[in-house]
Amino acid sequence: MPRRLPPLSTLKAFEATARLGSVTRAADELGRTHGAISRQIRALQDHAGLPLFEKAGTGLRLNPQGETLLQVVGHALDQLEQGWQQVLDEARGPSVHVACSATFAMRWLVPHLPGFYRRHPQVRVRLSMTSARDIRHQGADLVLAWDRLSYPERDQARAIRIADVAFGPVCASRYPAAVKRKRLTCPARITHEHTSRAWTVWQDNSGLQVTHKKELSFPHTHLCIEAALSGLGVALVERRMVVDDLAAGRLVAPCGFISFADGLAVVPASERASSPAARAFMAWIADELSEQGRRP
Structure with missing residues (x-):
């Protein structure tokens, strides 16, 4: 008995668009044109006989039926990806x-x-x-x-x-950061855009407060480290990530490093x-x- 499924290409286009929140970004990821992805989504909705997205300003967002389908399709594609990679890995050895x-x-x-x-x-x-x-x-x-x-x-x-982890503020050796009366004072604090709570955890664990005039944020830790190396501010990083920079004197850790419980x-x-x-x-x-x- 043949499987009652829409074309798999339409499901891939739907999943990428829903996950990325954009037809344009889905087209870039899948190596297709914006028009091709739009046609795939229309074909899937025609096949289902119901809409899966609704307008949200100039973009799209999933409706309840689309949310349900995304969970199913996303899980199925993840399993297919893992299974495919497993076949390849087993053929190449452990x-x-x-x-x-x-x-x-x-x-x-x-x-x-x-x-x-x-x-x-x-x-x-x-x-x-x-x-x-x-x-x-x-x-x-x-x-x-x-x-x-x-x-x-x-x-x-x-x-x-x-493993245990220990985080601490680091900055270029001549950067004007000072520790006095349980307070770290610096012109600029550097934060990670997606793990900004690290500064709060560090302050709670160290008993020190940070006073700064401005804040810079970056999406990756290595960019935070590079910003500190360039003298842009004080970054909070795990000790292992900067051990060579500390040993070479490119960075200093004015407050040392404090363990984080989660490890x-x-x-x-x-x-x-x-x-x-x-x-x-x-x-x-x-x-x-x-x-x-x-x-x-």
């Missing part, structure tokens, strides 16, 4: 797909990966970038994160803590999170982070 922030990947994980490959030369690690606002993780098996507030409760509950955790994101390759990666990274934490 592997684990890890998602983490670009800053953690560039400044810590990739430089330490040779140690993993020496211990497990037969396992291939695939990396993809994620952020506090992007929790789809692109079919990853494991997600590394310390800010998990925006994650679904189910993901927060099954997160496996693997760094691994969030299982697929059925392959319990595979031998995934377990090997989790054991290795926990050991490596712990060993680095014991170094002066």
